[in-house]
Amino acid sequence: MNDGADIALSTGIDLFNAEEYEKAEPHLRRAASLKPDSVEAWYTFGLALYQLRKFDESRDAFKNAACLDPYRADIYIALGMILKDEGKFAEAETAFGQALRIQSDNADAYLQLSVLHAETGRWEESAKAAQRLVELRPTDEVSYLALAGAYQELKRYPEEINASHAALRLNPNSIPALEGLALAYGETGRYHEAVATLTHAIQIRPDIPHLHAWLAESFAELGNAERADDELKALARLDPQVAEQVQKIIRDKGVR
Numbered sequence: 001m002n003d004g005a006d007i008a009l010s011t012g013i014d015l016f017n018a019e020e021y022e023k024a025e026p027h028l029r030r031a032a033s034l035k036p037d038s039v040e041a042w043y044t045f046g047l048a049l050y051q052l053r054k055f056d057e058s059r060d061a062f063k064n065a066a067c068l069d070p071y072r073a074d075i076y077i078a079l080g081m082i083l084k085d086e087g088k089f090a091e092a093e094t095a096f097g098q099a100l101r102i103q104s105d106n107a108d109a110y111l112q113l114s115v116l117h118a119e120t121g122r123w124e125e126s127a128k129a130a131q132r133l134v135e136l137r138p139t140d141e142v143s144y145l146a147l148a149g150a151y152q153e154l155k156r157y158p159e160e161i162n163a164s165h166a167a168l169r170l171n172p173n174s175i176p177a178l179e180g181l182a183l184a185y186g187e188t189g190r191y192h193e194a195v196a197t198l199t200h201a202i203q204i205r206p207d208i209p210h211l212h213a214w215l216a217e218s219f220a221e222l223g224n225a226e227r228a229d230d231e232l233k234a235l236a237r238l239d240p241q242v243a244e245q246v247q248k249i250i251r252d253k254g255v256r
Helices: 003-017 021-034 039-051 055-068 073-085 089-102 107-119 123-136 141-153 157-170 175-187 191-204 209-221 225-238 240-253
Strands: none
Touching: 003 021, 003 039, 021 039, 039 055, 039 073, 055 073, 073 089, 073 107, 089 107, 107 123, 107 141, 123 141, 141 157, 141 175, 157 175, 175 191, 175 209, 191 209, 209 225, 209 240, 225 240
């Protein structure tokens, strides 16, 4: 038993969980040095280094953890996240795939695959990964947001609307879900519903310029020039340049 290593590891984990990554790093480094056969020490050390964007050291730490325990899916997911952030997408996909070979129902691996495919424009594959994620985590807002985002890029708007509504049932004040829903309504010409959705979103976050921009455009599409002007004025207080651009878009579309 190595009391010094155990104390360092316990302290490091506590600091990591408190999001004190810089303070956690030296304790976890010491734990891994004193107890090099500890999977948890290397794994948590790698996580802290990842949060500090020290990718080379973090990758080495995770590889050490994987050598000690090649059957822990979370190690390969963490390694894949580093590779993804470094733009090594093929290697990242291999790492996430390895995690799923170890644990075929690992929701985190499907989430990371959905994000990876989205970042590389592979929207069908992103949607498939997100669909599996929804099956595994049906009470997690993030699952439906990932699915809705993929459907939006695929222009599968009815399905995007359903996924966004599912996210909103879990969190009625989810701005990403409200944004996706409003965009889908706009793309399908359902401007009354877009107005209602954006009005709700603005009540929650009146400081987001593009919400006012979208609402102005939706009112313009409905022929309500007065309300469109009101939103343009609100937008101008937040971002005058964008307000001018939106006003020009509305004018050029000839909807007012």
